[in-house]
Amino acid sequence: MQQILDAVLADGTTSADFAALPLPESYRAVTVHRDEQDMFDGVDSRDKDPRKSLHVEQVPLPELGPGEALVAVMASSVNYNSVWTSIFEPVSTFGFLERYGRLSPLAARHDLPYHVIGSDLAGVVLRTGPGVNAWRPGDEVVAHCLSVELESADGHDDTMLDPEQRIWGFETNFGGLAEIALVKSNQLMPKPAHLSWEEAAAPGLVNSTAYRQLVSRNGAGMKQGDNVLIWGASGGLGSYATQFALAGGATPICVVSSDAKAGICRAMGAEAIIDRTAEDYRFWKDENTQDPREWKRFGKRIREFTGGEDVDIVFEHPGRETFGASVFVTRKGGTIVTCASTSGYRHEYDNRYLWMSLKKIVGSHFANYREAWEANRLIAKGRIHPTLSRTYALQDTGQAAYDVHRNLHQGKVGVLALAPGEGLGVRDHELRARHADAINRFRNV
Known part of the structure; x- marks a missing residue:
């Protein structure tokens, strides 16, 4: 592993040099264990502690298959799906791995008694499998988390509709919170040259999700002049939605839960900000009864x-x-476009306000390769910026997941894998200098 790191950090390492590096038999990874999936039974969701379920351990290097790549992971990040995996909610991810494993002998590699988690990475290609032509060892890359088989016609208009669509590192094994990751080659995209490893790893899942949900024709199809209500506008998803709205000529109405988070939205350029805590919006009278008067007060605001x-x-x-x-x-x-349910999956609304006003509810889930590529391209051009607020060491991933679970973070939190420190991997210093304040905006909170 040290030879791999030395090659990444050295100037002038060629593709042939990377291809000649010996691969380790094992690597460090963040895992959950099948025999612990019942450990939180009877515990309230909020009290489930990822620090107890996430392990950092040596795992065997997986076999490389056709159309795949092994990537040396310099940095990754924590998403809500990592939190869900760590607390085994809404279901244990081992069910996903078991079902995937039944698909083919190659997919059977994923059905293991441990699950290497993580759906983001920035790193360097080490090996490519048969049939991979677009990427070579030594390429600096980021990865989006859509894993597809594309053997069904259903996925060829929008790959998110592939019946075998999965989220890498959540519904598959060998994810990005590790020193090495196994990905399909059509997950790879060029690393933005002006960003460090940890900054480049942070946007992947949330940036692509926000792009499809808000900008793409598969989501809300936002246009100039639209008014866009963004819940959690300084958070992992919302911070990218806010940037897309501002960059696309729309007006974001940012809903946050503290003055500090309101300050982040102002720093991004938003002017319409609602601090729901300070203004004490209570949309539920009790756990079974909503309060339409609060809806009306909110609409008036x-x-x-x-x-x-x-x-x-x-x-x-x-x-x-x-x-x-x-x-x-x-x-x-208008359109309500939804991609998650972090406060609960059973939604309730008054359907009169939907059908009589011809509103639309659109479900949106991650992004297809084209959408992820476009979202990453905007990052690479300096139009959209990472929202990284803090970085953890790989061995502290449990604490990072705990902080995200308890909403103790701002924006995204990064995890260093092979990278020995922060700030490494920047290639385009001129572009970085032009956007330094925006890149560091969330770090300065």
């Missing part, structure tokens, strides 16, 4: 920012807690 207009698009991901309000405040003919 939004119109104060928009000159009396309702929102064209709601960028939804909290789910149960906010969904009734989201449907209510959307303009006639």
Whole structure:
């Protein structure tokens, strides 16, 4: 492993040099264990502790198959799916691995008593399997997390519709929170040259998800002049949605939960900000009863920012807690686009406000390769910036997941894998200098 790191850090290492490096028999990885998947039975979700379930251990190097690549992971990041995996909610991920393993002898590699997790990476290609022509050892890459088989016609218009679509590192094994990761070659994209390893690893999942959800024709199809309500606008997803709205000529109405988070939105350039904690919005009277008066108070507050207009698009991901309000405040003919349910999966809303006002609810899940590529291209051009606030060592991934689970973070949190420190991997110093303040915006909170 040290030889691999030395090659990455050295100047002038060629593709042939990387191809000649011996591969280790094992590597360090963040895992959960099948025999511990019941460890939190009877414990409230909030009290489940990822520090108890996530292990950092040596695991065997997986076999490299056709159309695949082994990547030396310099840095990764923690997403909510890593938290869900660590607390075995809403289901244990070992069910995903077992079902995938039944697909083929090659897929059977993934069905193991441990699960290497993680759905982001920035690193260097070490090996490519048969049939890979676009990537070579030594290429500096990031990876998006869509894993597809594409043997069915269903996936060839939009790969997210492939019946065998999975999220790498969540529904597959050998994820990015490790020193080496196994990916399909069509997950790879060029690493933005002006970013460090940890900065480049941070946007992947959330940036692509926000792009499809808000910008793509498969999501809300945002256009110039739209008013866009963004829940959790300084968070991992919302911070990218806010940037896309501003860059695309829309007006984001940013909903946050503290003055500090409001400050982040202002720093990004947003002006319409609602601190839901300070303004004490309570959309539920109790766990079974919503309060339409609060929906109306919320809608009135939004119109104060928009000159009396309702929102064209709601960028939804909290789910149960906010969904009734989201449907209510959307303009006639508008769109509520949802990609998650972090506060609960059973959504309730008053359907009269949907059907009689011709509103649309659109489900959006991650992104296809083209959408992920376009989202990464905007990062590489310095149009959209990472929202990295803090970086952890690989052995501290449990603490990182705990902090995300308890919402103790801002934006995204990174994890150093092979990278021996922060700030490494920058190639385009001129572009970086032009955007340094934006790149470091979340670090300065």
